[in-house]
Amino acid sequence: MTNSISEVLESDVIFIIGSNTTESHPVIGAKIRQAKRKGAQIIVVDPRKIDLSKDADVFLQIKPGTNIALVNGLMHIILKEGLHNKEFILERTENVLALEETVQKYTPEWVSEICGVDMEDLKKAARLYANANKGSIYYCMGITQHSSGVGNVMSVSNLALLCGHVGKEGTGVNPLRGQNNVQGACDMGALPNVFTGYQPVHKPEVLEKFETVWGTSLPSIPGLTAPEMLDHAAHGDLKFxxxxxxxxxxxxxxxxxVKHALEKADFLLVQDIFLTETAMYADVVLPATSFAEKDGTFTNTERRVQRVRKAINPVGDSKPDWVILMEMMNSLGYVKTYNSSEEIMDEIASVTPSYGGIDYKRIEGEGIQWPCPTKEHPGTKLLHRDTFSRGKALFAAVEHEGSKEVPDGEYPFILTTGRTLYHYHTRSMTGRVDGLNKLVPESYVEINPHLGKKLNIHDGEMVVISSRRGHIHVKAKISERVKENVAFMPFHFAEGAANMLTNTVLDPVSKTPELKVCAVSIQKIVDGEIHDYYMQAATSQSK
Structure with a gap:
């Protein structure tokens, strides 16, 4: 996040795109509602009527996969009506002419046709955000998990820059992280192209620094992303x-x-706190401790490094992750002993400029937000206040491209996926809580009532959903939350798993899969037999 969680309450216009905030990030969702009660206006862009759409002053229910067209349309209106922040653009940005040229053709009429939104709502949203004193943007995986994910993020950055809503409190471009320490994992170099603090592996001076500190030679070529690893394993090129x-x-x-890739690998090692569905494929499982059994830090979505303190002793033979990793590398011949997680934190600070001033004593209370380069530095609540890391911010003109898989005669509907409030990720933890399982016990698919009528499907009936990758049996939930030819599924469940259907195509830059859009067919199950009322109706009409 460029800004801080507390600043939600300072925004007078909050733009939410690709984030079901109250269910996926309920603390921040609650703050958005608090801001609403204080007078903030809300714009929600989502393919589904999420809970926050009820609070929205403008709700744009877009067709899945059309985010870039939607944002380009907003910028077209802002430029045409002269609502852009000319002073900010002149002083703090570059390449605006390329953006203006690109968005010129994204008229309200054309964008309405692409995205399936009302032109007047589009104009209202553009004016609302552009005229805000403090306009903030919040997004999540609803815009990143696409084959155009990087372009989607660039587009919302363009929008914020165009209106000057960056570098002051209550504004900014604020991605909401999907898990509690995703930010910290990325900060620590859990990416194939960087060391800690996003220091590129290909830079000689960076490589030399880490080789000196760690006393070993290191590769200068970026590794594989997680989807690429599975692809290489499936083809027999990655053995472990x-x-x-x-x-x-x-x-x-x-x-x-995924299953084929795991079976194909010569050796699979899984380290986890539970015997997950993935661990069932492992040759060896190493039991790790939970958050309550170890000391360490988490870095949250606002870049705040916070202490985690051991409350109970490790259960059974489980060990903290850092101990397992240390023992593993010692066994493999790299001998280095750490005596505590605090000692590791000090090493992190010594090699990571953005963490340079962070230690356990300084984060004893509320933690510190990076960048914090020195022991005297207070941490950084707000990024880009006076300047951007590259000097001037760069407008990156992006064209709309359709999703890589679109509906056709065989698979006539769009499936999109997401989360529910009551389960977390793959339910390895929440699936063990009886109360949560009573609230949402099983997988389901949301289908619009008009589509349900066409398919002769009633609420609670079993259906088969098929894509080019497989099929699942799941209960139908008739709901107004989705448009007629769009279906929604939560991805949490191993039975009736939404990801049996989703597409592995990747964004060419980030290598993120297009989990949010795939083409499917939906058929009713009657007495164990599949009935395709949609195809029957289409065949009848063609005759």
Whole structure:
């Protein structure tokens, strides 16, 4: 996040795109509602009527996969009506002419046709955000998990820059992280192209620094992303997989492909706190401790480094992750002993400029937000206040491209996926809580009442959903929350798993899979037999 969670309450216009905030990030969702009560106006962009759409002053229910067209349309209106922040653009940005040229053709009429939204609502949203004193943007995986994910993020950045809503409190471009320490994991170099603090592996001076500190030679070529690893394993090119705190057998697209990759690998090592669906494929499982059994830090979505303190002793033979990793590397011949997580934190600070001033004593209370380069630095609540890391911010003109898989005669509907309030990720934890299972006990698919009528499907009936990658049996939930030819499924469940259906196609830059859009067919099950009322109706009409 460029800004801080507390600043939600300072915004007078809050733009939410691709984030079901009250269910996926309920604390921040609650703050958005608090801001609403204080007078803030809300714009929601989502393919589904999420809970926050009830609070929205403008709700744009877009067709899945059309985010870039929608944002380009907003910028077209802002530029045409002269609502852009000319002073900010002149002083703090570059390449605006390329943006203006690109968005010129994204008229309200054309964008309405692409996205399926009302032109007047589009204009209202553009004016509302552009005229805000403090306009903030919040987004999540609803815009990143696309084959155009990087372009989607660039588009919302363009929108914020165009209106000058960056670098002051209550504004900003604020991605909401999907898990509690995703930010911290990325900060620590759990990416294939960087060391800690996003220091590129290909830079000689960076490589030399880490080789000196660690006393070993290191590769200068970026490695593989998680989807690429599975692809290489499936083709027999990657022999050993070490999966730590991840459950791709439920969470990754095209589960049949994932299972094949895990079976194909010569050796699979899984390190986790529970015997997950992925761990069932492992040759060896290493039991790790939970958050309550170890000391360490988490870095949350607002870049705040916070202490985690051991409350109970490790259960059974489980060990903290850092101890397992240390013993593993010692066994493999790299001998280095750490005596505590605090000692590791000090090493992190010594090699990571953005963490340079952070230690356990300084984060004893509320933690510190990076960048915090020195022991005297207070931490950074707000990014880009006076300047951007590259000097001037760069407008990156982006064209709309359709999703890589679109409906056709065989698979006539769009499936999109997401989360529910009552379950977390792949249910390896929440699936063990009886109360939560009573609230949402099983997988389901939301279908619009008009589509339900066409398919002769009633609420609670069993259906078969099929894509080019597989099929599942699941209960139908008739709901006004989705448009007629769009279906929604939560991805949490191993039975009736949404990711049996989703697409493995990747964004070419980030290598993120297009989990949010795939083409499917939906058929009713009657007495164990499949009935395709949609195709029957289409055949009848063609005659």
């Amino acid at each position: 997989l070490y999966i730590m705190g991840e459950n791709p057998v439920v969470s990754d697209p095209d589960i049949a492909h």
